[in-house]
Amino acid sequence: MxxxxxxxxxxxxxxxxxxxxxxxxxxxxxxxxxxxxxxxxxxxxxxxxxxxxxxxxxxxxxxxxxxxxxxxxxxxxxxxxxxxxxxxxxxxxxxxxxxxxxxxxxxxxxxxxxxxxxxxxxxxALESYGFHKLSRKLADTAATFEMSTGSSNLTEQNIEDLCAVLDRKPLELLELVTNYSASHAATLNQIIERIGPSSRYFDVDRHLLAAQPEMILVAALLNENAYLLGTKLHSSGLYELVLPIAREMGKFRSFASMD
Known part of the structure; x- marks a missing residue:
């Protein structure tokens, strides 16, 4: 061999x-x-x-x-x-x-x-390498769910924003994405079918993240601790975009508990 x-x-x-x-x-x-x-x-x-x-x-x-x-x-x-x-x-x-x-x-x-x-x-060793590697992992994972790759520039920007707000390293989040996508395929498929770009309910303003590969990362973070994610993102521009995903996952109440 x-x-x-x-x-x-x-x-x-x-x-x-x-x-x-x-x-x-x-x-x-x-x-x-x-x-x-x-x-x-x-x-x-x-x-x-x-x-x-x-x-x-x-x-x-x-x-x-x-x-x-x-x-x-x-x-x-x-x-x-x-x-x-x-x-x-x-x-x-x-x-x-x-x-x-x-x-x-x-x-x-x-x-x-x-x-x-x-x-x-x-x-x-470059700091940007972690963001790049996580972005590629999300794009590859999205392809397995027949999702659009969306905007790669937006993906990297959202990843950087999430890492900054959560104070977490991109390679740590890469492991989270790998484990979550392998064990929660049904949940991801449900989000895609309900609010993805091909669904009848898709609204580009409200459901933008559902059309992006980083939706997988957001779902993994919601599954990990929806309350903490909502607390960290409450003053962020990502908050309103995460709400529909939290709702589809049954995490809305925990995520939006500060409202």
Missing amino acids: RIIVSLASEKAKIRAAFENTSLSPFAVDKVEDKEESRDYKELRYGGLHIDLTYETPSSTLGERLGFEVQIRTIAEHTWAETEHSYIYKGPSGISDKTKRQFARVLALVELMDIELDRGVEAVS
């Missing part, structure tokens, strides 16, 4: 998941990290190989079934598959010069993976 990742740093996360006995049904028998085992003067493939066993089902002889997981970056995978086809499993008579050409590419593979990780780390 092969797992292909975009970033070299993701390989360690997958290894940790397999080694976490509370999460993984597999037993780790052997870990071969080719990056750690190679000599500094060598140009060698740096993939991560993990030997695993699984107790059930077992073989016809009652033995535990074993298999290997190869974890590679996209760059490592491209090199390994090409080298395997043309050099390792290739024809006879390949010159050392040609073999060295393939080996030299490994330096570029290593450099690419290092620089990509550095670049992603730099972007991820």
